[in-house]
Amino acid sequence: MKALLGTSQNPGGLILHNYSGGGLAEFAVAKENLTVSRPAEVSAAEGAGLPIAGLTAHQALTQVVGINLDGSGPEKNILITAASGGVGHYAVQLAKLGNTHVTATCGARNIDLVKSLGADEVLDYKTPDGAALKSPSGRTFDFVIHCATGIPWSTFEPNLSTNGKVIDITPTASTMLTFALKKLTFSKKQLVPLVVSPKKENLECLVGLVKEGKLKTVIDSKHPLSKAEDAWAKSIDGHATGKIIVEP
Template sequence: MQYVEIPVPSLKKGEVLIKVEAASINPADCRIQKGLLRPFVPQFPFIPVTDVAGEIVEVGSAVQEFKVGDKVVSKLIFWKAGGLAEYVAASESITVPLPAGVSSADAAGLPVAGLTALQAVKAIGTKFDGTGVGSNILITAASGGIGSYAVQLAKLGNHNVTATCGARNLELVADMGADEALDYKTPEGAALKNSSGKKYDYIVNTTNGGKWSAFKPSLSSHGRVVDVAPNFGNFVASILTLFSKKKLSTVILSLGMEDLRFLL
């Protein structure tokens, strides 16, 4: 990567120009820069990062919700990106106003990690209005970006949460609300065994290294793995388990601005 000077983006219909105050880098951004997502992204040079927050300095035609001076957060289209520039053009449809008291630095960390976690937790039937029935669930890599949001959202949905993480983050994960935190390097953690010995109704996997063969023994009779970082083996497992009692399903992030509003 290198610093370069480029023109400030020109706005198209329905776009706003954001002066970027904060941006967050996600694993997908690193994969793009390594060329691992070719040919699904444009030719280099490419300005990475999709999660940005800042102040609107110009509005394009047909923009209804925003005006100059508004503080916003946006999830940019990954094959266009642009988040590591000083200014970025973003569609009004993927931009959300910041509530009072929410900083750009805090908001910029939400879109990819927060939305993925929310959609994964929703995929296991979580309700946030107090009407849902809590389940016994496991969240892997709970101290990571997606995992940390997933723990908090799962507790908000009244689930009993066991979470895996490294030893140095056990206290952090417990503070986020996990009922039990397991060091994944211990025998118990590696085997995903909680202290009660209960099987999991759901496992939310947020790490690339998770394997269906490792998760299956820890599931209840009709348990399900929801995988937000599926490897090839788990993609295959999601097909092979379609008609099984124990299942694996994948969650691919969708741009739900109402979900982002909920998180804020």
Template sequence: MHCLTNTFMDHSPPWKTGGGLAEYAVAPASLTVARPPEVSAAEGASLPTAASTALQQLKALRVTSFDGSGGGNNNAPKNVLVTAASGGVGHYAVQLAKLAGLHVTATCGARNLGFVRGLGADEVLDYKTPEGARLQSPSGVKYDAVAHCATGTPWSAFAPVLADSATVADVTPGIAATARSFLQKVTLAKQRLVPMILIPKKEEMEWLADMTRQGKLKTVIDSRYPLSRAREAWAKSIEGHATGKIVVEMGDEE
């Protein structure tokens, strides 16, 4: 969920100072980018955290190019799984993986199967079906990489569907995931779980804004709320069933 901004796009202020749902917030100029006129305020508000997280997630999976060349290097994955693919981060991850030229399998709820296919996913799984719960690709491919945007999925669910040297980039890591990542690192395991922490980068935000300006990356807005109804917006966000982004709009109240 993000506040709607007007002229500038900025990463969320440091967590120590907050300001996520304020009418005014201070952000470092080094992390602020002018919003292109072709990019709406709602799109601009959604890119800095969600799209940046998806971009850094794919880079952690060894994807270095998004020009359709297959990831940009010999170590880039070919078959990628994106979990919670209809959500805020997930719907960007699917699009970016397809821009890289990867084969994408995605999970989501039954009502969003068509939506995720429309984003470009090659195969889509309903996570509530037996196949979806097992994360099993309909074509039987093993995943070289996983852009994990969901919560509560144990490593045991990933292990059977991963290629020998696969990487799972987890944007919502808990204590168990962090511990497993450390253990895999010290034991030199080939299959690796990588806990993700967003590190704001101005050049990435400029690139995402330009991709949006060109129409190559789209932001899907699930719903909009005025600031006076921010409590409702948070409640919907916490439910975890939004399709795309939830936006809180500043300015005129309904």
């Protein structure tokens, strides 16, 4: 998935989340239930990366996968695609707070970064095994956090465990068709479209993890608001590592 843009302008030490779209501005108005106080230990740039990428990773892992961030619960094998991107780099870190074995895909230049975030196995998506999503240790996946695009269901299916699920964070019409087909045929392997439902408590959780040093925002680049078009161009290019931040 392309890295999403964030703004490090946080009036009054607040982290704002606007899930209804919008643009970039020096000041923003948001509902109180979508704002979280930013502690001094969390920089504005770090906080700005959390909505909506961090929330997407958090919801996918805690609500759909069902991992416990305290490390309890049965072990799960998880694959994260585009693991160096905006959502992916948060997903790797959050998954490793749970009892998981994480296999990740990314470009060759980001393999060391993704390993440093905690991934147990990392595949270059341009290699044959990476393109086929083959675990180096021969594991099948209980869940896939799918942050990339253009990978067909036929590539995922043979790599899934008996009840494996692919959580698509950018669902398309094709995603919905496959989702419906798998439901209609009572398939044990499922494709799950994720529609993010932002919650204040989830954002508070993420901010707390950053404060405690258990989660970090990888910043690809920072751009002044006057050069916002450069940030958008970099995002559209689709090869950002972590988050692109716009500063006032």
